[in-house]
Amino acid sequence: MSRRGWVWAxxxxxxxxxxxxxxxxARRLNKSVPVSTNVNALGADAAKLAEQQKxxxxxxxxxxxxxxxxxxxxxxxxxxxxEGGGLFIDPPKDPSPLRRGEKEAQLPATPRNGLHTxxxxxxxxxxxxxxxxxxKWTFGVLESPNVGAISAPGGYVxxxxxxxxxxxxxxxxxxxxxxxxxxxxxxxxxxxxxxAKVTSCQAAFGAQLVSQGAKSLAxxxxxxGDVGKLPGVKDAFSAALGSDSGNLSxxxxxxxxxxxxxxxLVIDKLRSTPLSQDQETAADKLAVDLMLSAGYDPREFxxxxxxxxxxxxxxxxxxSHAQRVSTLEAHLRxxxxxxxxxxxxxxxxxxxxxxxxxxxxxxx
Amino acid sequence: MRPRIVAMVAMVAMVAVAGAAWAVKPGGELYxxxxxxxxxxxxxxxxxxxxxxxxxxxxxxHGPDAKKRELHxxxxxxxxxxxxxxxxxxxxxxxxxxxxxxxTPVDPADFVSSGxxxxxxxxxxxxxxxxxxxxxxxxxxLTLEALAERVGPEAVAEHVKKARLFPVVGTERSGAVAGGxx
Numbered sequence: 139m140s141r142r143g144w145v146w147a148x149x150x151x152x153x154x155x156x157x158x159x160x161x162x163x164a165r166r167l168n169k170s171v172p173v174s175t176n177v178n179a180l181g182a183d184a185a186k187l188a189e190q191q192k193x194x195x196x197x198x199x200x201x202x203x204x205x206x207x208x209x210x211x212x213x214x215x216x217x218x219x220x221e222g223g224g225l226f227i228d229p230p231k232d233p234s235p236l237r238r239g240e241k242e243a244q245l246p247a248t249p250r251n252g253l254h255t256x257x258x259x260x261x262x263x264x265x266x267x268x269x270x271x272x273x274k275w276t277f278g279v280l281e282s283p284n285v286g287a288i289s290a291p292g293g294y295v296x297x298x299x300x301x302x303x304x305x306x307x308x309x310x311x312x313x314x315x316x317x318x319x320x321x322x323x324x325x326x327x328x329x330x331x332x333x334a335k336v337t338s339c340q341a342a343f344g345a346q347l348v349s350q351g352a353k354s355l356a357x358x359x360x361x362x363g364d365v366g367k368l369p370g371v372k373d374a375f376s377a378a379l380g381s382d383s384g385n386l387s388x389x390x391x392x393x394x395x396x397x398x399x400x401x402x403l404v405i406d407k408l409r410s411t412p413l414s415q416d417q418e419t420a421a422d423k424l425a426v427d428l429m430l431s432a433g434y435d436p437r438e439f440x441x442x443x444x445x446x447x448x449x450x451x452x453x454x455x456x457x458s459h460a461q462r463v464s465t466l467e468a469h470l471r472x473x474x475x476x477x478x479x480x481x482x483x484x485x486x487x488x489x490x491x492x493x494x495x496x497x498x499x500x501x502x
Numbered sequence: 503m504r505p506r507i508v509a510m511v512a513m514v515a516m517v518a519v520a521g522a523a524w525a526v527k528p529g530g531e532l533y534x535x536x537x538x539x540x541x542x543x544x545x546x547x548x549x550x551x552x553x554x555x556x557x558x559x560x561x562x563x564h565g566p567d568a569k570k571r572e573l574h575x576x577x578x579x580x581x582x583x584x585x586x587x588x589x590x591x592x593x594x595x596x597x598x599x600x601x602x603x604x605x606t607p608v609d610p611a612d613f614v615s616s617g618x619x620x621x622x623x624x625x626x627x628x629x630x631x632x633x634x635x636x637x638x639x640x641x642x643x644l645t646l647e648a649l650a651e652r653v654g655p656e657a658v659a660e661h662v663k664k665a666r667l668f669p670v671v672g673t674e675r676s677g678a679v680a681g682g683x684x
């Protein structure tokens with residue numbers, strides 16, 4: 139199995155390919171790009187350069203604008219789709235209208251596309267009542283037979299066919315989708331992007347890469363040290379540093395080189411280290427809250443977690459299945475509000491399991 | 503007191519304060535969390551709709567209806583009515599930033615009207631896909647986005663009705679909410 143294939147298989151072992159994110163990324167990157175290592179070499183301009191590099195640190199604290207998140211999310215999603223064996227979907231024979239941005243283009247009415255419509259009905263219902271109700275939620279099925287789910291910034295949530303084949307009812311499906319929605323809501327993936335942005339910004343302004351961590355970061359198609367040579371990159375970072383929002387313009391085709399570099403850094407990080415246990419637990423809890431809100435029985439999600447493949451290896455970074463189940467059962471019990479106080483939702487007999495639809499039965 | 507004990511006491515106190523801050527009693531304020539939240543004239547999902555609210559809007563909460571506990575009495579800018587319980591939250595939605603608006607967060611309603619949430623794969627992402635020889639993935643994702651975008655609040659409400667889930671996300675039209683799981 140290729141390195142990429144191996145990593146993907148690991149990712150898919152648990153609900154939460156989301157678990158790819160590095161918890162030590164910040165530490166590694168902070169060490170990797172000293173901001174004033176080349177002061178002597180740069181003579182009179184050194185202080186100005188060092189100041190510019192220091193300013194790049196600001197990106198770590200600023201919220202990422204949606205347009206920026208969307209551009210990155212698209213490229214990350216493309217990578218997940220490629221590594222997941224493609225989407226289980228039927229594009230039109232002539233995709234040129236879609237490529238031109240004609241969203242009303244005719245799409246084939248096939249069972250695969252019907253499955254995606256259904257998946258988006260379930261997923262968007264959850265997304266529209268999540269703490270990020272207005273973003274563009276997009277739910278897809280990957281061809282991969284492995285068991286897994288993964289999300290990307292901007293609202294992309296992808297499940298594998300292998301996972302769908304284990305789903306027993308719509309409540310379980312909703313639980314898995316809600317867990318991934320939670321990672322997007324919490325902007326977990328964007329932490330690694332912020333670090334990549336700081337690093338690239340510093341590299342663009344001439345920081346030397348001295349540590350081992352930095353050298354490994356530079357093993358992408360565009361070495362970090364060359365970021366400053368990419369067309370328009372210095373201007374893009376200068377504009378971002380000069381604005382209140384710190385937004386980096388990534389949407390236009392002219393930004394493709396910079397977007398490529400940032401995507402490579404982010405993907406590399408997403409592959410190398412999982413999310414923290416705290417992030418996974420927070421996603422599990424929000425998943426239960428979303429299920430309660432929408433009217434699904436969250437005990438089905440808990441039951442589904444018990445059916446996941448074994449722990450250990452890459453999953454050693456996750457809470458154990460038993461711990462996840464125990465945490466969620468306690469969370470569910472805690473949802474009962476005090477008399478006279480508002481309750482956002484607690485388990486009632488009205489919460490549904492919902493049988494599998496024909497679209498899902500057909501995939502099994 | 504040892505430092506560790508002091509820290510633990512401080513943490514317990516903070517949790518208690520936070521808990522108290524989230525506990526809302528009648529007369530307190532809640533946030534609308536779901537898109538197109540309908541305010542009904544009376545405690546019935548088939549009653550006339552007097553207002554449609556969007557995420558982030560604040561209402562005054564007056565408690566659940568005595569008989570239909572899932573419908574809660576609210577007041578919005580002087581308009582009184584009933585809202586489905588789980589369309590409300592003690593916490594506001596997450597703020598979104600749009601580059602065109604600088605560092606000022608936009609509320610979800612403004613965000614929707616900005617059109618930012620309908621673009622999908624950006625020009626740069628499509629160019630990235632070509633450069634990385636991912637044309638097939640690009641076409642698949644474009645197809646997926648087109649399919650997903652056709653699943654708006656109306657299609658969601660239709661599915662909710664069929665599955666007997668809670669009618670939290672409303673349709674964009676006024677009128678009674680389709681569905682009703684209880």
